[in-house]
Amino acid sequence: xxxxxQPISMDSYEGQEVNITCxxxxxxxxxxxxxxxxxxxxxxxxxxxxxxTKVTNEVASLFIPAxxxxxxxxxxxVSLSDTAVYYCLVGDxxxxxxxxxxxxxxxxxxx
Amino acid sequence: EAGVTQFPSHSVIEKGQTVTxxxxxxxxxxxxxxxxxVMGKEIKFLLHFVKESKQDESGMPNNRFLAERTGxxxxxxxxxxxxxEDSGVYFCASSQLGGAPGYTFGSGTRLTVV
Numbered sequence: 004x005x006x007x008x009q010p011i012s013m014d015s016y017e018g019q020e021v022n023i024t025c026x027x028x029x030x031x032x033x034x035x036x037x038x039x040x041x042x043x044x045x046x047x048x049x050x051x052x053x054x055x056t057k058v059t060n061e062v063a064s065l066f067i068p069a070x071x072x073x074x075x076x077x078x079x080x081v082s083l084s085d086t087a088v089y090y091c092l093v094g095d096x097x098x099x100x101x102x103x104x105x106x107x108x109x110x111x112x113x114x
Numbered sequence: 115e116a117g118v119t120q121f122p123s124h125s126v127i128e129k130g131q132t133v134t135x136x137x138x139x140x141x142x143x144x145x146x147x148x149x150x151x152v153m154g155k156e157i158k159f160l161l162h163f164v165k166e167s168k169q170d171e172s173g174m175p176n177n178r179f180l181a182e183r184t185g186x187x188x189x190x191x192x193x194x195x196x197x198x199e200d201s202g203v204y205f206c207a208s209s210q211l212g213g214a215p216g217y218t219f220g221s222g223t224r225l226t227v228v
Contacts, residue, residue: 037216046118046205046219047157099145099209101159101170102217 007091012109021078023108025091028072033095036067036074041088041107050089051076052096078110086112116140118220120206126226132194135223139188139208145169146189147209147217148181152202160204163189196227 008026015021027036035054039047051058053065053074064077078085088107094100119138127133139146148160160179161171165186174181178197183189193200203224207217 039216045221046207048219049214049216052215096215099162099164099169099211101147101162101173102149102157102207103159104149104157106156 006103007093007105009089009091009105009108011106012111014111014113015081016113017082018080021081021085021110021112023076023078023089023091023110024073025076026073027091027093030071030093031095033097034093035096036065036071037092037094037096038063038065038076039090039092041090047090047104081110081112083112083114086110118206118208118218120204120220120223122223123221124224124226126228127196129198129227130195132192133196133225135191135193135204135225137189137191137206137220139206140210140218143208143210143213143218144186145209145211145217146183147207148189148191149205149207149219150202151205152199155202157205160191193225196225198227201225201227 037052038050040050041047051063051065053067055067058065066075088109090107092102144165146163149157151157159173162169163183166183180192203222205219205222207219209217
């Protein structure tokens, strides 16, 4: 299972766009990149998943370059409620493999 | 659709006692997972059920932990006897082939062993 590296923490202000980058140099051909969000006292919550190029949903965008060795989660116009820990994970979703969580990125959004 | 439900939400027990955690996955989800986070550490995988069968139990720390999923519906995780280092938050997640991407997690059970 590919290991991921992401910043420990980030700070932002309400209304700004936040980009969290994740490195996954050893990503395998069948691996997808998945991001989860976790609030205190809750379990991780699926945000977005992608394989290559760009994926966008109502919550975020995920940018994946051609070499797929990194990815960037983009949160448009963050609000205070986006303060959470964000985890980047890689793996083959078709195999329902166990998820390997890293330290995640603790995002703090201030007024 | 109801989410993944775990109970109790909190449990405080004495060292040496037994505790049983329960997880009700989303109805129809064949895949059920247990994870835990001990204080200051990362979330770690414990085991994976496909229906009632244990698909992967490589993360179970020792034989004091016993997970069951009779009938392929809800699952229980029993810790007997509990030790201080078992304290942490235990998460359950479920997923289904052909369903929405990602896994759906419950809110977790916070276990404190004193």
